[in-house]
Amino acid sequence: MASPTSKIFYVASALVVALAIFIGVFLFATGQFSSAKPVGGPFKLTDDNGQPVSDATFKGEPYLIYFGYTHCPDVCPTTLFELSEVMKALGKDADRTAVLFVTIDPKRDTAAVMKDYLSNFDHHLMGATGDPKTVRAVEKEFNVFAQKVPAKDGDYSMNHSSEIYLMDKQGQFVEAFNLKRKPKVSAAELRQYM
Numbered sequence: 001m002a003s004p005t006s007k008i009f010y011v012a013s014a015l016v017v018a019l020a021i022f023i024g025v026f027l028f029a030t031g032q033f034s035s036a037k038p039v040g041g042p043f044k045l046t047d048d049n050g051q052p053v054s055d056a057t058f059k060g061e062p063y064l065i066y067f068g069y070t071h072c073p074d075v076c077p078t079t080l081f082e083l084s085e086v087m088k089a090l091g092k093d094a095d096r097t098a099v100l101f102v103t104i105d106p107k108r109d110t111a112a113v114m115k116d117y118l119s120n121f122d123h124h125l126m127g128a129t130g131d132p133k134t135v136r137a138v139e140k141e142f143n144v145f146a147q148k149v150p151a152k153d154g155d156y157s158m159n160h161s162s163e164i165y166l167m168d169k170q171g172q173f174v175e176a177f178n179l180k181r182k183p184k185v186s187a188a189e190l191r192q193y194m
């Protein structure tokens with residue numbers, strides 16, 4: 001027959017195990033224990049002036065990164081317009097941040113094509129391109145979905161996700177940036193990370 005001491009020991013052990021399981025399930029359910037990979041990572045691309053641009057370019061300032069393509073009929077021009085409005089709302093502080101527009105269609109979007117396209121928007125918007133393999137790797141880092149959709153005339157469009165990623169001063173992903181609000185509200189949030 002077990003002594004009272006060992007009974008207490010067994011009961012205590014069972015409680016500890018139950019508590020551990022409970023905490024484990026709780027952390028898993030709330031996503032704090034999940035193995036979801038972080039968004040973002042180092043990248044080396046070419047900007048719309050043909051100069052190198054990398055994650056290191058933005059060290060010390062928060063920046064927004066958005067993936068799209070210049071032939072996009074609707075989502076990209078709208079998004080870039082809205083991002084331009086945020087830059088305008090920032091006034092002088094716009095110099096302390098950046099918007100990087102990375103093409104998911106590097107074949108057509110050369111640095112020169114991007115520069116020309118971005119001349120329609122606020123000058124704080126910077127384009128980035130690279131060879132398709134390099135661009136694809138950056139897309140993966142940011143969990144970007146991009147797929148070619150062939151058109152009848154041999155042309156094509158791209159189906160793509162359209163998140164805007166807010167990266168902090170250290171280059172760490174903060175959140176998917178919300179543009180569905182007044183530009184000055186978005187600007188105020190961005191300013192908090194400067």
Ligand SMILES: [Cu+2]
Nearest residue numbers: 068072075076
């Ligand atoms: Cu688009």
